Amino acid sequence: MKKAIKLIGIILGSLLLGSLILLWIKHEPLPKAHTGADADALAKKMLSALNYEAYQNTRFLEWSYRGGRNQYIWDKRAGTVNVEWKDYKVELDLVHLNQSRALKSGEPLTGEKEEKIIQKAVTSFNNDSFWLVAPYKLFDKGTIRSIVKLDNGSKGLLVTYTSGGSTPGDSYLWLLDENGFPNAYKMWVDIIPVGGLKASWDDWIVTESGAFLPKSHKLGPMVLSMGNVKAYN
Template sequence: MRRILKILLKIVLGVLILGLVAFGIIYAIYNEKLPEGRSGPEADALAENMLATLNYKQYQNTRFLEWSYQGGKNKYKWDKENGSVVVKWDNYEVKVDLIAPESSLAFKNGERLNENENQDIVEKAIDYFNNDSFWLVAPYKVFDKGALRSIVALEDGSEALLVTYTSGGTTPGDSYLWILQPNGFPKSFKMWVKIIPIGGLEATWDDWLVTRSGAFLPKSHEFGPFTLSLGDVEGYNNP
């Protein structure tokens, strides 16, 4: 038995060492430092131009947004006008009040949860919403409170928009470098975020639809070998 345990321990250690070596190689190849940019009116103008290409006014006037995340694991119906969102996953349904989160209500299998369980599940729903909604509407958040904008000159001579969120959301401090088409329309961003140890990984923003309300919203993102689907994305004004 001891001999078997020693063999298993060696195998586990070997796998861990190989994993660390592989991560080190990937880190050395793909990790990028957060670029420095120049802030000011020019950066704001670049951000405003990106919003204009995306029909920002139509997005502002869109009342309801619906989408899903992780292959439909998390589902959302967001009422932007009332500041509320219904979040569903597994057997849970949470009616989140984004203006007064303490008023939010959580259900499991249709039954109201008690006060302690309600708070825990509501917090989880808000974390889900903060992350999953960002993949839907990130371009429209470049002027959010706490967002710092700057221009970064790329090697090909074009300009990219760097946005750093100093507050708000679940992970303040994250930065995103928007790579833009010549007309200012976004096509991808690079990320420097707390939950990913490698900086500068790129996700596409090129699978768009025009919603019933006239706003542009993405249907999916390519992130390395992975595809992040947002399901049946909808944006409309009448229930």
């Protein structure tokens, strides 16, 4: 009975949240854009403003998501991530996925149950890490960069992911200051029914490694906390 009530609460909460989003934002079609050398130049200007070299040299990243329910320690050099939520822990190997391990309450899982939990960890990591390091993924394999002329006369950088991650085909329009530093993006993504939803990227910290990373994001009335963000070597 308690589980049924909880499920109904989740469904009603999701419907309410969806309704608030639809009321708060008007759907925007994907803007017209053009690719070329100027788009790549703007992307490089953005990476330079973010001290991309410091991010490249960073080995460990730590953060959490969903109010601390998902917790991560990512070893970029080794290509591994420790993912924890509830009573699950996954030692995720991003290079050799079949070498990943999943545990529940400290006990190793096996078979289909292990595969399911490992895949959930992969999906969560792809989403939750994007909210942490998306500005550094402008030249990932399968990305298309293009320029959008904004209403105020400035230029935005539209990045479309044609492959990789869990939702290929998503597009993000980065809004930059005069120095190329990002302060927000607009999203056209498969899991959100309206296009042009704006999320802030303005709550930055300079981490121990020198890389810029966000502490939180604002989406209208909502705040997405990234928890205790750390980056070090």
